[in-house]
Amino acid sequence: MDGNGRWAQRQGLPRNEGHRRGVDNVERVVKAARDQQVRHLTLYAFSVENWKRPKLEIEALMRLLEGFLKDQRKVLHENQIRLRVLGRWRDLPKRVVKLLEQTIAETEQYTDWNLNLALNYGSRTEVVDAFQSYARAALAGEEDPEKADWAAVARHLYSRDIPDPDFVIRTSGECRISNFLLLQSAYAEYYFTPVCWPEFDENRFAEAVDSYRRRERRYGLTGEQIREQEAPLSGV
Ligand code: FPP
Numbered sequence: 001m002d003g004n005g006r007w008a009q010r011q012g013l014p015r016n017e018g019h020r021r022g023v024d025n026v027e028r029v030v031k032a033a034r035d036q037q038v039r040h041l042t043l044y045a046f047s048v049e050n051w052k053r054p055k056l057e058i059e060a061l062m063r064l065l066e067g068f069l070k071d072q073r074k075v076l077h078e079n080q081i082r083l084r085v086l087g088r089w090r091d092l093p094k095r096v097v098k099l100l101e102q103t104i105a106e107t108e109q110y111t112d113w114n115l116n117l118a119l120n121y122g123s124r125t126e127v128v129d130a131f132q133s134y135a136r137a138a139l140a141g142e143e144d145p146e147k148a149d150w151a152a153v154a155r156h157l158y159s160r161d162i163p164d165p166d167f168v169i170r171t172s173g174e175c176r177i178s179n180f181l182l183l184q185s186a187y188a189e190y191y192f193t194p195v196c197w198p199e200f201d202e203n204r205f206a207e208a209v210d211s212y213r214r215r216e217r218r219y220g221l222t223g224e225q226i227r228e229q230e231a232p233l234s235g236v
Contacts, residue, residue: 001026001043003172003196016060021198023064027072030081030115032202033236036209040114040162040235044180048088048122062093065119069099076103082110086158087121088129116162123182130156159184165235167212169205171197189215209233 001022008018026043033041046061053061076083083103090097100119133156137143143152154160164184170177173194177185191208193200212233218226 001045001197002170002174004198006172007196007198015057018196018198019061019064023068025198025200026068027075028201029205032205034079034081034113035202036206036233038209038233038236039112040116040165042086042116042118042162042165042181042235044118044121044178046087046092046119046121047179048120048125049179051120062096065092066096066099069096069103073099073103073106076107076115079113080107080110081113081115082107084114084116084162086116086118086126086162088125089117089119089121091120114162116159118180121158122179124179126158127183129158157183163235164188166217166233167191167209167236169193169200169208169236171195171200187217187219189217209236212236 004018004022005015006018007021008015011017029043030041045065050061051058075081083100085100085104089100092100100117130153134143134148134153137156138145143155159181162184164186165181165188167190168177168181168185168188169191171193173192175192181188189212191211193204193208195204216223216226
């Protein structure tokens with residue numbers, strides 16, 4: 001969700017107004033994902049590095065997140081969208097954690113549509129947490145380090161029950177990944193757009209998905225081998 005601040009500055013508005021418009025856009029994109037048959041949509045909403053921002057901006061972001069959760073709880077439920085959260089989200093303000101816990105519990109029965117929020121997320125922190133979780137499981141006799149493979153490691157990532165993303169979109173013209181799902185996106189297709197998040201609406205989203213659908217993914221195979229298989233879009 002990058003470019004909220006720059007979008008606001010270009011309109012002569014305060015940065016926080018950009019974040020507010022960014023939140024409005026989340027609802028549009030969640031709907032667009034469903035229209036495009038994207039079963040998992042993961043939004044990088046707050047990184048571990050974002051704590052370095054000015055205190056007032058962090059407070060405004062947390063208030064926006066709280067407002068979003070209060071407004072969207074019912075909408076997610078009505079549209080049968082499951083909410084999951086990736087990251088050290090339990091370190092967020094208590095009122096936000098409580099709303100997240102409630103919404104996660106209320107929507108956990110849904111399987112078809114999934115909104116995943118990366119909150120207080122960073123890939124390196126995820127690796128550290130997975131490492132600790134794996135070590136504890138090994139000490140408890142639940143994992144055997146001699147038999148460690150990718151599936152065993154993946155069981156300890158925040159994303160343990162979420163498929164790897166097929167497609168990663170970065171808005172606002174930056175061409176870097178910034179610690180987002182680094183391991184999970186090993187085979188993902190990337191899409192960099194100059195459009196800032198508040199303007200990355202359903203039409204831009206559809207254009208991006210269209211670009212994904214025109215690509216050929218190979219996973220180390222030949223083009224001919226791949227054409228014999230289907231590569232449906234399941235996660236963005
Ligand atoms: C990037 O814009 C956006 C963020 C760092 C925060 C986005 C999070 C929220 C708006 C909180 C609510 C979240 C949800 C999911 C409802 P930027 O400030 O880095 O923009 P810039 O690079 O143009 O300055």
